[in-house]
Amino acid sequence: MAGSSIGCIFRVTTWGESHGSAIGAVVDGCPSGIVLDTAFIQSFLNRRKPGQSEFTTKRTESDEVEILSGVFDGKTTGTPISLIIRNRDMHFSDYDDLKDVFRPGHADYTYEMKYGIRDYRGGGRSSGRETAARVAAGAVAMAFLRTKGIHFLTYTKSIGNITVPISDYHLAEISENSLYMPSNVYAAKASDLIKEAVAEKNSVGGIIEGQVYDLQAGIGEPVFSKLDAELGKAFFSIGAVKGVEFGDGFAAATMRGSEHNDAFIIKDNGISKSTNHAGGILGGISDGSPLVYRLAVKPTASIAQPQNTVNNNKEAVSLNIKGRHDPCIVPRAVVVAEAMAAITIADLLLLKY
Amino acid sequence: MAGSSIGCIFRVTTWGESHGSAIGAVVDGCPSGIVLDTAFIQSFLNRRKPGQSEFTTKRTESDEVEILSGVFDGKTTGTPISLIIRNRDMHFSDYDDLKDVFRPGHADYTYEMKYGIRDYRGGGRSSGRETAARVAAGAVAMAFLRTKGIHFLTYTKSIGNITVPISDYHLAEISENSLYMPSNVYAAKASDLIKEAVAEKNSVGGIIEGQVYDLQAGIGEPVFSKLDAELGKAFFSIGAVKGVEFGDGFAAATMRGSEHNDAFIIKDNGISKSTNHAGGILGGISDGSPLVYRLAVKPTASIAQPQNTVNNNKEAVSLNIKGRHDPCIVPRAVVVAEAMAAITIADLLLLKY
Amino acid sequence: MAGSSIGCIFRVTTWGESHGSAIGAVVDGCPSGIVLDTAFIQSFLNRRKPGQSEFTTKRTESDEVEILSGVFDGKTTGTPISLIIRNRDMHFSDYDDLKDVFRPGHADYTYEMKYGIRDYRGGGRSSGRETAARVAAGAVAMAFLRTKGIHFLTYTKSIGNITVPISDYHLAEISENSLYMPSNVYAAKASDLIKEAVAEKNSVGGIIEGQVYDLQAGIGEPVFSKLDAELGKAFFSIGAVKGVEFGDGFAAATMRGSEHNDAFIIKDNGISKSTNHAGGILGGISDGSPLVYRLAVKPTASIAQPQNTVNNNKEAVSLNIKGRHDPCIVPRAVVVAEAMAAITIADLLLLKY
């Protein structure tokens, strides 16, 4: 039953409900001597927190993190790092109607089936709010990985049917638009799409893409804890993710072997690959090329239009969801994906030693 | 470093190399009292073993399994079940040339980087042959799951660009063609495609689709050991898999919330869903609808045409792969996907109790 | 490196340092629907907290626990239960001298060797204060186990050479003396012994004994996660424990098989044992008799007399420990032992289902 931990050596445990008093994470196994402070963690939380654009929930959470243990004189001590974020702006009344109703696309029904009891306020444990704890923990992983020279780049590849083609990538623009797209031009188009969805009381999904640079070859533990296997688990553990792929991903299914195979070459006196269809992973182990992954994110389940559903008494009801919801969760999930990648890579990197 | 086990309660450990004396699996945590014999396990291994069609490797392995422990008087005893399959038809000489050469698309280079030593014969541990041990272990999981009324259907959805549309599914035909496609008509087209690839000394990939029926609601452990998260890990641990999706998967990224949300309905006095875009999983927990997943399988890395690569001395070389290889691994991987699904579900089902 | 978690299904993670802002525990995997509130947890913490007698540290900590998550409407929800206890009465200056000095019998040196950095204030993570978090988590386990009718009795068997013989056990008196001994008469003798040790600026050890009643047969997972094996781990994870035994324990080494074997008998129409030399465990599995264990606790390492030691610069120094220390830690460790037993049994009980 204990599903709230991930990782073996670098192990993250999250806790907390959307409308409880706080949420948090315990990061155990972080190496000692890593420089870490709340400001660094906050910089990651700020990429996830609401209120960054007109498209995010109106719930105002500053998501201030407190470090309760594991850091001494500005450095990690090797003991568990306890991180806490207090919940502040809670509208309990928004959820009174949902006590006995199962919202489509949400985990209300399955939690009821599994546990027989649930904190229905804001989705409780199944709320996207839990991912703030992941981001805080991911920042700790990132602080460690930076000491190893490993860098992450994560962005919105698509929103609905608006996809930025690789040929139009302007990586510097990722931080210039509130949708975290690698193109301000496409971000503008995507904004229009989201506005359209809002107007029709609807929501849209999209695709997140991530790259990890300067990851040495040799990371990943065959045959079950392969790099892609552990990343796959980490990514699918994010609420709205319905698909994950590495390198060419699903496109590989239609390719010939001669197209997909990456030729090994000698470059700068080292072994490299001429292409990277594999996305940086061969046999479940990093190959020294950039790691490339994509996540398919479903449209936000909470929509403002009436929906047909049932309640706990097995009666059909019409549902009108109140509350404050993002019409597109993709931009705020970018840093969540990055955090899960960092946590996973930190763990497998430490396993390698 | 110990990556050869998967599962917590129902735990599978595989061992063995392509050209060692044997491969095998230890299945620990299988409930006691389950009827099990070698014939049942063999029926699964036969779906994976070579020689079923003109498109599979010419290596002739009968893949006979022996049960060494854990079964007494035809029933499991609750103690570990040790399964062994002897390797028989090994052509060691096929691999002499590969001792120092890194084959494109294979794990030769990454194993060398990780371990500094590798059994290069037939890919050693990274060979697809390891999956026979998974299939044997999966059969044990299946024996248990059948006592719970859970059933699996797994098949080839696509080979290259030949995709069977849902409207043309004839599930009874899956076992009628050697490609395990739910349509003999499409299987014929796919056969032509594979023949074409063989003619050009090439290989093709494809997509495997699986469905799990009569899985009760409530399986999966939020927030990290969700049903889709653990299945995602299990599927990506299969060598050639580059993408995984559940329900609508990547298509969900382009949908509106109103399209993707499955309305809850009352059916046969129980709670059900009018559609199944979610693929049977909500919030990482089974919702009682059929579980639906798809795996993107890359084209076989071993192709008969010359390829550019490098060797251990950092010299560019031209490679001609000998050996006996499948031009399309998809049909034989169908039962591997099913086995990994069964192992994962057995574990999470036992965790639920 | 992640050693701050214990348990598989019922998993406890503790965090926090003696002189950090707080300590706490996350209890993951507790079944849903268990009645739980802070008062219940507090009743366990009160058995451990300082100030219960003249023999405990003068540090005044009320050890008030706050439940941050996992409980809704007075019941557990099946999601992680986060427990926090703020540190309040810290005398940082007591520890300035210890920054570079390794106290004999403490973990200062080994933490320095392992992590290269340590929070030296009050022992940091290695402080006995960490066990408050275990007790809080143990109370959660206890709340669950009580619903299964399982009961615990734990007490001080010996302090120094003052041992209560079984023939003099008065179990009702355990809660009547501040040493938690099953005899007020022996407790008075032990008090004198402790006073004597205090007078000579010294400390004493002792033995804790515990019994678990109404534990059904069948708990424990051979061959490595046996009931005694997991309890052994849990008990030895308590700082000052140097020995653990079950049933007759070390005395069994001098017995004949005919003496030690417990004959099975029929009692009340069920199978029982005529004696309980085994301490309730056969083959690593509970046998339905009371579980009996004993822990040897070393004398408190912090003593008020000068000691020879060395510092970080490899210089011999004479050490005078300031701070507020218990001359005998045994009575306060009684509930810690009980907590670890409860956590372990909760986990193995859930594994059994």
Next chain:
Amino acid sequence: MAGSSIGCIFRVTTWGESHGSAIGAVVDGCPSGIVLDTAFIQSFLNRRKPGQSEFTTKRTESDEVEILSGVFDGKTTGTPISLIIRNRDMHFSDYDDLKDVFRPGHADYTYEMKYGIRDYRGGGRSSGRETAARVAAGAVAMAFLRTKGIHFLTYTKSIGNITVPISDYHLAEISENSLYMPSNVYAAKASDLIKEAVAEKNSVGGIIEGQVYDLQAGIGEPVFSKLDAELGKAFFSIGAVKGVEFGDGFAAATMRGSEHNDAFIIKDNGISKSTNHAGGILGGISDGSPLVYRLAVKPTASIAQPQNTVNNNKEAVSLNIKGRHDPCIVPRAVVVAEAMAAITIADLLLLKY
């Protein structure tokens, strides 16, 4: 339920029953490049195998081990090492009478309660024969640890009430007597004691002591995976062990702090301890002094005299155990203890990196 694995990074899984076709172990996570062959493993198995003295079972098992995977060109490859030992000399008829009877001191009853089915032949999975697989796996751990300069010395400290005092230790004599005692004189006395027990159709227990030399400081993972905690688990997982202690162990309970504390000193320009009451562990982490532990082993449960017990039908019966049993299991368990120590230390050593 999956209790047949131990270790996180260096993970050992054993399988097999006393009277099945074979027993074995899979060792996963052993570093690559370690020299390993069957002769080395056999040298450990020979210390455990029957027939070494007049006091061991008459079952003649050569305990020949076969390495099925994970070793290539005489070195480990980092992939799982599968070890198999065929069972050869089985007297099935010895156990016909035991099908429905619960032997006192054995796991028959608890296995029946737990699993509802059991291989009653020779104790099945609960047989001491399973420890042969542990010894084989321990030899692999030992091969690794020797490359790190770590050495083990393990011997019989006591048999019944015959205890070798430290002042009479002659370590060279350990290998000179079949009881593995560090004194031939005491071994002769112990032999007489065992003969006496045989004459009265009885059995005796004893104490195993082990020392581990040249273990660097810093091994062990607070707060739950401490070195003593993990060793405690490993030792208590051995069938007949009823007590475990480190350093002064239970004697510490009667000592004063000033007696038990080991003063740190400077020796050979390094930090050392003047004494070793702690047994080489402080705060759950190795301190650089020799690790010292003792295990209390109960007398063999199978005795040749009639015993009262019950059967599966809840009837009182008189039991006469046939079969071939050791009157004292201690000498053969010496190498089992050493193997479990080696497996545990290998795992924690790898975790440290």
